[in-house]
Amino acid sequence: MAVRLVHCRDIHRAYRLLHARNGLLGWWPGRTRLEIIVGAILTQNTAWTNVEKAIRALRAARLLSLRGLRSAGLPELEEAIRPSGYFRQKARKLKAFLTCLDDDFGGRLNRMARPATPELRERLLAIWGIGPETADSVLLYAFNRRTFVVDTYTKRVACRHGWIRPNPSYDDLQALFSRHLPEDVPLYNDYHAQMVWVGKHYCRTKPQCEGCPLKPLLLGRPPEA
DNA sequence: GTCCAGGGCC
DNA sequence: GGCCCTGGAC
Structure with missing residues (x-):
């Protein structure tokens, strides 16, 4: 299971890299x-x-x-x-x-x-x-529940970094992150916010890896489609 | 003016 | 797979 261990580490590392760049993004935008x-x-x-x-x-x-x-x-x-x-x-x-x-x-x-x-x-x-x-x-x-939110950006990041097989289901993606992250609501909150940020700025439909905080995770490989 | 990005239903 | 829609980038 060496492969899975690498992904497990990368899922944590990705957050550390993004947090180092952005700090806490402070979601969710909403007053009530x-x-x-x-x-x-x-x-x-x-x-x-x-x-x-x-x-x-x-x-x-x-x-x-x-x-x-x-x-x-x-x-x-x-x-x-x-x-x-x-x-x-x-x-x-x-x-x-x-x-x-x-x-x-x-x-x-x-x-x-x-x-x-x-x-x-x-x-x-x-x-x-x-x-x-x-x-x-x-x-x-x-409702402040410990529920990992998967969106298009999260899916792109996970697939391009080879954390999961191509064309994963929503539930598979959610399970991947839920398994590897500690049970921490604020972390889930900010992880999703960071995924949205990196998806908007770098992990777009056309990948812009130059300058992306997650580039080190690719180990010089091109991102997977 | 055309194109692009982005969840859910049928 | 087709449909629902906009604002912003080009």
Whole structure:
């Protein structure tokens, strides 16, 4: 299992390298639990700068509250979140979350925070519009659960560095990081933030390894596709 | 003006 | 695999 040991070390080392470069990135951008959840939905397949515009518009329209989201009409919601893209889909997704919250948790986020992590994850995944990444983002950043969030960047970094076989599933990737990292919520929080950072700046669809803090991990090899 | 990046559903 | 969408880069 020499191969796996190398990857285990690299997963730690990658974090140390990124943290040395960036310090703690201080996620999640969101003032309240609800705002974090809304952001997690709006950021699907979308750059965060566009999400910020949508969040600002929601706040300006007084829609960034449970009451506001509940009472908002779909067109009103769509108009506000337009900058985040897929606005018709995402307006329905926000409504779907509210419906679940109201029907299953008495409309209280505090009550949604009660179930153990595996059950809460199932409940979130059952909501239309919430897939694995969004569910795990909500668990980690809104409910402080020790849940590793896998996104496109994390997948790219892991594959290009040969930490996992090509075309891994979401669950395989999550298991890889969960196995190798200590059980530490702040670490999971910052690890994901660092992956997003390195994905945006270096591990893009076209790799830009020059200047990347993770370049030493490649040992001179080219990154795998 | 065209192209690119980015999760989830059907 | 096709569909949903935008702002920013070029």
